[in-house]
Amino acid sequence: MLKTLAALANAIRRESLAAIYAAGSGHPGGSLSSADLLAYLWVKELRWHSGNPGDFERDRFVLSKGHACPALYAAVAEVGLIPHRMLLTLRKLGSPLQGHPHVLDTPWVETSTGSLGQGFSAAIGMALGLRYKGSPARVYVMLGDGELQEGEVWEGAMCAGHYKLDNLCGIVDYNKMQSDDLNENIMGLEPLRAKWEAFRWHVIEINGHDFEEMSAAFAEARRTKEKPTIIIAHTVKGKGVSFMEGSPLWHGSVKLRDEELVQALRDLGTPEDEIVRYLDGTI
Amino acid sequence: MVQSDKKVTTDKTNKSGPALIGTSGDSLREAFGKVLVNLAERYPNFVVFDADIAGGTGTHHFRKAYPERFFQFGIAEQNMMAVAGGFASTGVVPFVTTFAVFCLRALEQARLSIAYPRRNVKIVASHPGLDVGPDGASAQALEDIAAYRAIPGMVVVSPADPLEVEQATEAILNYEGPVYMRTGRSPARRIVGPDYRFELGKGRIVHEGSDVTIVVCGVEVARALDAAQQLAQEGISARVVNMSTIKPIDTELLVRCAKEIGCFVTAEDHNIYGGLGSAVAEALAQTNPCPIEFVGVRDVFGESGEPDELAEKYELTGPSIAAAAKRVMERKRRG
Ligand SMILES: Cc1ncc(C[n+]2csc(CCOP(=O)(O)OP(=O)(O)O)c2C)c(N)n1
Ligand SMILES: [Mg+2]
Numbered sequence: 324m325l326k327t328l329a330a331l332a333n334a335i336r337r338e339s340l341a342a343i344y345a346a347g348s349g350h351p352g353g354s355l356s357s358a359d360l361l362a363y364l365w366v367k368e369l370r371w372h373s374g375n376p377g378d379f380e381r382d383r384f385v386l387s388k389g390h391a392c393p394a395l396y397a398a399v400a401e402v403g404l405i406p407h408r409m410l411l412t413l414r415k416l417g418s419p420l421q422g423h424p425h426v427l428d429t430p431w432v433e434t435s436t437g438s439l440g441q442g443f444s445a446a447i448g449m450a451l452g453l454r455y456k457g458s459p460a461r462v463y464v465m466l467g468d469g470e471l472q473e474g475e476v477w478e479g480a481m482c483a484g485h486y487k488l489d490n491l492c493g494i495v496d497y498n499k500m501q502s503d504d505l506n507e508n509i510m511g512l513e514p515l516r517a518k519w520e521a522f523r524w525h526v527i528e529i530n531g532h533d534f535e536e537m538s539a540a541f542a543e544a545r546r547t548k549e550k551p552t553i554i555i556a557h558t559v560k561g562k563g564v565s566f567m568e569g570s571p572l573w574h575g576s577v578k579l580r581d582e583e584l585v586q587a588l589r590d591l592g593t594p595e596d597e598i599v600r601y602l603d604g605t606i
Numbered sequence: 607m608v609q610s611d612k613k614v615t616t617d618k619t620n621k622s623g624p625a626l627i628g629t630s631g632d633s634l635r636e637a638f639g640k641v642l643v644n645l646a647e648r649y650p651n652f653v654v655f656d657a658d659i660a661g662g663t664g665t666h667h668f669r670k671a672y673p674e675r676f677f678q679f680g681i682a683e684q685n686m687m688a689v690a691g692g693f694a695s696t697g698v699v700p701f702v703t704t705f706a707v708f709c710l711r712a713l714e715q716a717r718l719s720i721a722y723p724r725r726n727v728k729i730v731a732s733h734p735g736l737d738v739g740p741d742g743a744s745a746q747a748l749e750d751i752a753a754y755r756a757i758p759g760m761v762v763v764s765p766a767d768p769l770e771v772e773q774a775t776e777a778i779l780n781y782e783g784p785v786y787m788r789t790g791r792s793p794a795r796r797i798v799g800p801d802y803r804f805e806l807g808k809g810r811i812v813h814e815g816s817d818v819t820i821v822v823c824g825v826e827v828a829r830a831l832d833a834a835q836q837l838a839q840e841g842i843s844a845r846v847v848n849m850s851t852i853k854p855i856d857t858e859l860l861v862r863c864a865k866e867i868g869c870f871v872t873a874e875d876h877n878i879y880g881g882l883g884s885a886v887a888e889a890l891a892q893t894n895p896c897p898i899e900f901v902g903v904r905d906v907f908g909e910s911g912e913p914d915e916l917a918e919k920y921e922l923t924g925p926s927i928a929a930a931a932k933r934v935m936e937r938k939r940r941g
Contacts, residue, residue, distance in 0.1 A: 346740060347740070348739075348740045348741075349740075389744065414740035414741075414742070414910045414911075415740075415910065415911065416909070416910065416911030416912070416915045416916070416919065417909075417911075418910065420910075421742040421743070421744075421909060421910045422740045422741040422742035422744075422745070422910040423741060423742050423743075423744040423745065425742065425743065425744070435743075435744060436744065437741070437742065437744030437745060438707065438708070438711065438744055438745075439681050440681075469658060469680070469681050470681060472658075472680035472681040472682045473681055473682055474682055474684055474685060501658055501680075501681065502658045502659055502661070502662075502681075503658055503659070503660055503661060503666075509658050509678055509680050509681075510658075510678065510679065510680025510681075510682070572623040572624060573623075573624060575624075575661060575662075576740075576741065577624035578624065579624070580624075583624070
């Protein structure tokens with residue numbers, strides 16, 4: 324790897340915001356909170372890069388919280404599956420980079436998402452199917468914490484626990500916030516760990532911005548047999564951008580103004596000459 | 607979805623919120639949210655349900671004004687829908703609000719827990735059709751009218767402009783029984799004048815004409831008026847009917863148009879199968895069969911793009927309606 328994980332995650336953050344800026348809409352908060360996890364997954368964890376991404380034995384990754392796809396698209400650009408330039412076509416007519424991931428346009432998203440809860444079920448189906456076919460491939464699925472309010476998630480959790488899907492690893496981007504407000508003010512989720520345990524999952528809690536903790540957690544998930552693993556990753560919504568951190572105002576699909584992109588890029592340590600190129604789209 | 611009024615409990619650094627997208631005062635969803643506030647005092651007997659998108663559906667206005675009549679259910683639409691059925695059994699009218707596509711998700715709950723026991727629930731869906739724009743196909747409901755229309759006893763309404771939304775909201779509140787109403791995401795053009803009176807179950811002629819009848823709902827009403835203007839320049843006189851109640855459809859008005867004119871175009875931001883066009887065709891087939899051309903999304907999924915670009919690409923704009931009008935007139939002429 325040419326870039327360190329931290330540098331890579333930082334690039335994902337910058338590029339997600341640049342893409343949302345160019346699109347005129349998109350969800351920055353949940354893209355930024357998941358950037359570190361996505362960097363780790365795509366660079367260190369997923370075994371797709373050993374072969375070709377269409378290989379049947381590849382590990383699958385499903386972004387069930389599909390609205391955070393700017394970060395997924397940026398991660399995928401970082402590992403070379405799409406050209407960086409394509410990121411600036413996000414949400415535009417004719418772009419393969421749809422506002423929510425679509426498998427027919429971008430095969431590496433594995434399944435179309437955007438309606439919360441459904442990607443999780445589809446991932447369970449993949450894990451079940453892979454095991455049925457005797458494949459050693461693993462399935463990773465990232466959920467939002469607000470997403471956990473969907474009943475479907477718990478139907479799926481029961482199903483994966485019942486089938487002892489140890490080839491399945493879920494990651495909750497636990498940024499404590501959803502569309503309008505804190506989870507706790509919308510519909511409380513706690514005790515979250517006990518919920519997953521009650522559904523027969525192996526639970527690991529980590530700081531979702533700490534790569535060492537990620538490394539240990541994903542290794543533990545691989546070692547865990549007879550149970551699916553859920554990694555509850557404590558994160559900060561809007562991570563890395565001062566005025567977005569911890570503010571639900573930046574959850575939703577927003578239009579980033581010039582000065583906001585500039586400030587955000589500065590917060591992310593972007594050199595001034597590059598900021599100009601992010602603004603005019605020549606980067 | 608963007609919400610602007612919310613007090614931010616956790617915010618320490620943010621000075622100002624993001625720019626709002628498409629929440630201009632003239633979108634149907636905003637009109638809906640605001641009229642709920644205006645109706646609240648005169649109608650003390652309704653409550654509003656939300657699934658974490660009040661900022662998108664317009665109900666953030668109501669939440670702010672009447673927090674004690676606003677119920678938050680989290681991102682859990684199926685539960686919210688069936689809870690509404692139970693809540694209504696206590697004699698209070700819930701407005702269930704979410705995006706149209708998530709009303710599809712909770713379709714079976716609407717069927718069994720609302721329509722079947724005939725609960726007095728108003729399901730109001732924002733973000734229908736390609737008009738959703740850049741969020742892409744996953745969020746663009748092109749099937750909701752068809753699905754809700756197929757539920758026994760469900761009234762289906764799709765108003766065209768902010769004033770009509772205001773009137774329709776009050777009308778469905780005064781109607782006893784389950785209703786599905788579409789609002790809309792984009793800023794909407796003003797179509798009806800101050801003397802307009804929405805009546806549940808009635809279509810309205812919003813432009814007189816004698817060569818072809820264009821039957822439309824929602825965002826397509828404005829586009830049909832564009833078509834009528836274009837056709838007028840070509841010497842064709844088009845009648846435009848705003849069919850804002852799709853079920854029960856105004857058969858009387860359709861029969862009158864069939865007799866007076868004898869050919870139709872329907873246009874909707876919806877799949878051509880099962881929506882307004884189908885409703886019109888069903889009514890005419892049983893009364894006064896005549897040629898019809900259907901403008902709508904031709905059984906494909908949408909994609910990301912701006913609403914106007916998508917309307918252009920999927921042929922929902924005025925010129926496409928005008929072209930369909932000429933085709934149907936030609937079919938009528940040939941007999
Ligand atoms: C079924 C469904 N209901 C509602 C929405 C609208 N929506 C999009 S994102 C979002 C909030 C998601 O919160 P969370 O899962 O916590 O995501 P994150 O904080 O990671 O962005 C909502 C309500 C949706 N996409 N799907
Ligand atoms: Mg969250």
